[in-house]
Amino acid sequence: MSEALKGHVLVVDDDPALLKVLGALLTQAGLTPHPASNAKDALALLARRPIDVVLSDVRMPGMSGMELLAEVGRGWPDVPVLLMTAHGTVPLAVEAMKAGAADFVLKPFDREELLFSLKKALLHASQDPEPTRGTGKAPDGLDSLLMGQSRAMTEVKALLVKAAQGTATVLLRGESGTGKELAARALHENSPRRTGPFVKLHCAALPDTLLESELFGYEKGAFTGAATRKPGRVELAHGGTLFLDEIGDVSPAVQVKLLRVLQEREFERLGGTQTVKIDVRFIAATHQSLEDGVRRGTFREDLFYRLNVVPLWLPTLRERPEDIASLSRHFLDVHARTNGRPPFTLSEDGLRALQAQPWPGNVRQLQNFLERLVVLSDGPVLTGEDVARELSRQPGLAPPPVAAPLPPSPSDPVTLESRRKDVEKEALVDALKRSGDNRTLAARLLGVSRRTLYNKLEEHGLL
Numbered sequence: 398m399s400e401a402l403k404g405h406v407l408v409v410d411d412d413p414a415l416l417k418v419l420g421a422l423l424t425q426a427g428l429t430p431h432p433a434s435n436a437k438d439a440l441a442l443l444a445r446r447p448i449d450v451v452l453s454d455v456r457m458p459g460m461s462g463m464e465l466l467a468e469v470g471r472g473w474p475d476v477p478v479l480l481m482t483a484h485g486t487v488p489l490a491v492e493a494m495k496a497g498a499a500d501f502v503l504k505p506f507d508r509e510e511l512l513f514s515l516k517k518a519l520l521h522a523s524q525d526p527e528p529t530r531g532t533g534k535a536p537d538g539l540d541s542l543l544m545g546q547s548r549a550m551t552e553v554k555a556l557l558v559k560a561a562q563g564t565a566t567v568l569l570r571g572e573s574g575t576g577k578e579l580a581a582r583a584l585h586e587n588s589p590r591r592t593g594p595f596v597k598l599h600c601a602a603l604p605d606t607l608l609e610s611e612l613f614g615y616e617k618g619a620f621t622g623a624a625t626r627k628p629g630r631v632e633l634a635h636g637g638t639l640f641l642d643e644i645g646d647v648s649p650a651v652q653v654k655l656l657r658v659l660q661e662r663e664f665e666r667l668g669g670t671q672t673v674k675i676d677v678r679f680i681a682a683t684h685q686s687l688e689d690g691v692r693r694g695t696f697r698e699d700l701f702y703r704l705n706v707v708p709l710w711l712p713t714l715r716e717r718p719e720d721i722a723s724l725s726r727h728f729l730d731v732h733a734r735t736n737g738r739p740p741f742t743l744s745e746d747g748l749r750a751l752q753a754q755p756w757p758g759n760v761r762q763l764q765n766f767l768e769r770l771v772v773l774s775d776g777p778v779l780t781g782e783d784v785a786r787e788l789s790r791q792p793g794l795a796p797p798p799v800a801a802p803l804p805p806s807p808s809d810p811v812t813l814e815s816r817r818k819d820v821e822k823e824a825l826v827d828a829l830k831r832s833g834d835n836r837t838l839a840a841r842l843l844g845v846s847r848r849t850l851y852n853k854l855e856e857h858g859l860l
């Protein structure tokens with residue numbers, strides 16, 4: 398791997414010699430290592446400094462790597478976790494991936510392979526807001542997972558329960574933040590496959606070559622850095638469900654390969670000749686119009702029909718304002734608990750103010766909004782006034798009236814730097830608005846990493 402990597406890596410291992418070796422290796426690759434000799438210290442470190450990725454041993458005295466993975470998932474869902482295992486086996490890898498690991502690395506590891514996995518995880522971290530976190534839960538009433546009793550949601554849930562019984566491929570459509578990933582999980586957890594793995598792949602987050610190796614895995618020696626055979630996500634999902642998010646972004650070359658897997662339920666690992674047969678239920682999601690892609694010639698028509706066997710549309714929040722009451726109650730409870738705050742309730746005028754908003758970022762935006770209210774308000778009752786105050790800070794939602802700028806007086810310094818800052822702030826606000834307050838999407842729109850976006854938001858008082 399020639400180009401230098403960048404990022405803060407929390408390395409957790411009870412073997413001091415290995416910590417040292419890994420520290421040197423990561424530093425040499427351009428990364429900043431933060432060593433921790435046990436999971437407890439690792440969590441303390443995570444709370445203190447921004448970490449981009451966690452690289453942890455599985456077997457450690459005290460809290461294990463799998464337990465650490467669960468803790469990171471709860472407290473820092475944006476931070477991917479890579480697990481290192483000696484004598485790694487496919488079942489262990491499946492377990493790790495089901496529990497939400499971004500990847501697993503076999504010990505003793507090959508330098509290139511480790512850096513390859515870290516690079517992937519860093520790419521995910523900068524592009525994927527919510528890395529896969531399997532709940533591993535038994536089916537648990539669909540209503541408590543996918544909330545909302547509006548007519549539109551009730552219809553979706555009825556279709557979902559029907560679709561869950563079969564193995565037909567489901568295509569989930571809907572705007573960003575409407576709950577497509579949640580619906581995919583609900584499908585899996587309500588299906589006879591629920592005891593099998595639920596594996597997720599965010600197709601837009603990876604460049605072509607990485608996407609192919611993530612999907613199909615590789616044989617030892619398939620390319621520089623492929624020191625051992627590694628199963629891809631299709632293989633890891635055997636007996637379960639593979640959720641392909643943002644399918645509309647897949648290149649024509651990968652589309653051909655996906656078509657074959659969907660048709661024949663078989664494939665070859667990269668660099669391999671052996672055909673692997675799989676039993677996988679496919680679910681794909683997109684917020685784009687695949688029909689447009691087909692018309693433009695960027696999306697294969699045959700693949701579209703293969704995916705669109707059971708189409709399911711998730712309604713926008715605008716179309717179901719009656720669900721805002723129960724969703725808000727739920728999010729207020731969850732965020733009060735996770736932020737160590739007393740219980741919050743919503744007054745009638747508070748609810749009305751929320752129902753009057755267009756929520757371009759849908760349920761995700763409502764959720765983020767309520768979390769901010771829980772953190773910033775005194776409570777315990779959130780009034781219309783509390784809601785209005787927070788709304789005025791939100792791009793895309795009831796923007797405050799903008800006062801016409803005063804003409805500059807001759808004494809006002811219009812320096813290049815102040816102009817640059819104004820333009821930058823405007824671009825940030827615009828990107829947040831266009832992305833429905835989805836920070837990952839906003840970072841992508843602006844062509845910067847999420848870390849840079851957060852720094853800039855802080856600098857401009859927009860956090």
Ligand SMILES: Nc1ncnc2c1ncn2[C@@H]1O[C@H](COP(=O)(O)OP(=O)(O)OP(=O)(O)O)[C@@H](O)[C@H]1O
Nearest residue numbers: 542543544572573574575576577578579684760761
């Ligand atoms: N009906 C719902 N009940 C409870 N929570 C929901 C519901 N719909 C969405 N959410 C929550 O909103 C957030 C966004 O949902 P999700 O990631 O499933 O949306 P998405 O449509 O896949 O978004 P994107 O297209 O941006 O990936 C998640 O935190 C999810 O838990």
